[in-house]
Amino acid sequence: MTCVKMDKKVMMSEREQSVVSQGQATNSFAIVQQQIDAICEKIKVSETCHLRLRECERELIVHFPVKMDDGQAKVFTGYRVQHNDSRGPGKGGIRYHPDVTLDDTRALAALMTLKTAVVNIPYGGAKGAVACNPKVMSQNELERLTRRYTTEISLLIGPERDIPAPDVGTNPQVMAWIMDTYSMNKGFPVLSVVTGKPIELGGSKGRFEATGRGCMFSAQLAGKHLGMSLEGATVAVQGFGNVGATVAKLLAKEGCRIIGVTDSKGGIYNPNGLDIENTLRHKRETGSVVDFKDTENITSAELLELECDILIPAALEGQIYARNAASVKAKMIVEGANGPTIPEADKILNDNGVFVVPDILANAGGVVVSYFEWVQGLQSFFWSEDEVNRQLQAVMDNAFHEVLEVSQREKVDMRNAAYMLAIKRIADTMEIRGIFP
Numbered sequence: 001m002t003c004v005k006m007d008k009k010v011m012m013s014e015r016e017q018s019v020v021s022q023g024q025a026t027n028s029f030a031i032v033q034q035q036i037d038a039i040c041e042k043i044k045v046s047e048t049c050h051l052r053l054r055e056c057e058r059e060l061i062v063h064f065p066v067k068m069d070d071g072q073a074k075v076f077t078g079y080r081v082q083h084n085d086s087r088g089p090g091k092g093g094i095r096y097h098p099d100v101t102l103d104d105t106r107a108l109a110a111l112m113t114l115k116t117a118v119v120n121i122p123y124g125g126a127k128g129a130v131a132c133n134p135k136v137m138s139q140n141e142l143e144r145l146t147r148r149y150t151t152e153i154s155l156l157i158g159p160e161r162d163i164p165a166p167d168v169g170t171n172p173q174v175m176a177w178i179m180d181t182y183s184m185n186k187g188f189p190v191l192s193v194v195t196g197k198p199i200e201l202g203g204s205k206g207r208f209e210a211t212g213r214g215c216m217f218s219a220q221l222a223g224k225h226l227g228m229s230l231e232g233a234t235v236a237v238q239g240f241g242n243v244g245a246t247v248a249k250l251l252a253k254e255g256c257r258i259i260g261v262t263d264s265k266g267g268i269y270n271p272n273g274l275d276i277e278n279t280l281r282h283k284r285e286t287g288s289v290v291d292f293k294d295t296e297n298i299t300s301a302e303l304l305e306l307e308c309d310i311l312i313p314a315a316l317e318g319q320i321y322a323r324n325a326a327s328v329k330a331k332m333i334v335e336g337a338n339g340p341t342i343p344e345a346d347k348i349l350n351d352n353g354v355f356v357v358p359d360i361l362a363n364a365g366g367v368v369v370s371y372f373e374w375v376q377g378l379q380s381f382f383w384s385e386d387e388v389n390r391q392l393q394a395v396m397d398n399a400f401h402e403v404l405e406v407s408q409r410e411k412v413d414m415r416n417a418a419y420m421l422a423i424k425r426i427a428d429t430m431e432i433r434g435i436f437p
């Protein structure tokens with residue numbers, strides 16, 4: 001059997017070129033660190049807490065072989081990063097994507113610490129990733145990769161220390177393999193080692209739609225604040241996966257007109273509104289939303305600049321940056337994705353009066369229902385879907401109003417307000433716990 005190291009193309013995107021040309025941080029973790037620095041200075045966090053928050057507590061890099069279907073083995077690189085566990089065990093998804101790096105994983109772990117603090121659930125932040133392309137791998141290859149990666153990171157994860165969940169490129173089946181692998185190594189079933197599991201295996205009702213539902217609640221709350229009715233509001237959604245497709249479906253049910261959606265292969269536009277159920281069927285059948293009947297093909301970049309009321313970036317980070325921010329025509333952005341807006345774009349959006357519901361608030365619905373799933377698993381007592389959705393709405397409602405209150409009191413945008421609220425909560429916990437030994 002021969003071993004082949006995975007190739008990785010390094011290409012500079014238009015966004016990265018724009019950022020480099022302006023002398024700003026280019027990697028996602030440096031961007032999060034800059035945001036943490038600014039807020040720690042603003043709210044006068046102690047230097048020790050600040051320094052702890054700008055680094056990750058634990059970082060595991062694993063290189064491991066997986067037998068592929070053709071008999072060859074390939075060596076993959078994976079990560080599990082725990083950013084900060086002051087408020088509770090680590091919580092954060094696992095991403096399978098060919099371009100993912102250690103810095104991306106660190107950035108996403110730090111965002112999880114902030115997100116769990118904004119919605120005030122008892123977790124820290126963590127994230128995992130494997131640099132692989134799940135779209136070109138068979139189910140058997142994905143299963144072997146997942147089981148080996150789980151074993152490699154099993155010294156860090158566990159129901160009381162770090163609980164993974166799905167992210168880009170992973171799904172409930174992957175979570176089921178993680179739960180099974182971890183349980184086989186322990187010798188007994190451990191339901192609460194991961195969330196986002198299939199319902200049959202201790203998953204929570206409502207978890208699959210939770211992130212999109214949380215985005216929908218965020219759009220409703222922001223609409224109410226802005227005096228904008230969702231009935232008839234026009235919406236563009238970048239990314240048509242778990243988060244993007246769900247929020248599109250739910251907002252359409254609320255009376256919104258979804259005029260454009262995109263995925264990694266391109267997108268579609270119809271000013272009269274798309275039929276989301278049929279768009280989903282077309283994507284299932286053809287692998288993409290592109291070339292759907294009665295629509296015009298558009299690019300993902302064009303979608304961001306569509307004339308619409310609500311823009312929902314729900315794909316990957318770094319999509320709205322200095323060069324395209326001024327062309328955003330939406331009145332409101334609800335960040336379904338993590339880190340879709342680069343800091344210098346925030347300023348432009350603010351100056352143009354665009355109301356941004358930031359990622360650590362807008363897309364927190366997923367981790368909130370993951371928390372419900374974890375609680376249900378630990379108690380072996382499961383809730384109805386209505387109960388899950390009702391509790392989710394209460395948490396999102398409370399968090400939105402807490403962030404809005406800080407934003408109005410401190411005269412800052414919603415992102416800065418969310419960071420201020422989160423960092424204050426985390427710093428307070430660090431101070432109360434003190435430093436061991």
Ligand code: NAD
Nearest residue numbers: 168169211239240241242243263264300315337338363366
């Ligand atoms: P997913 O893999 O289900 O879907 C991602 C979608 O984005 C796919 O449709 C893909 O084709 C599309 N995409 C990729 N590159 C694109 C591009 N350049 N332009 C347009 N579309 C593109 O992933 P997901 O779980 O929906 O996650 C999407 C985002 O939401 C990520 O940033 C993730 O971190 C964030 N998020 C997810 C959850 C969750 O519960 N799944 C929770 C919080 C945040």
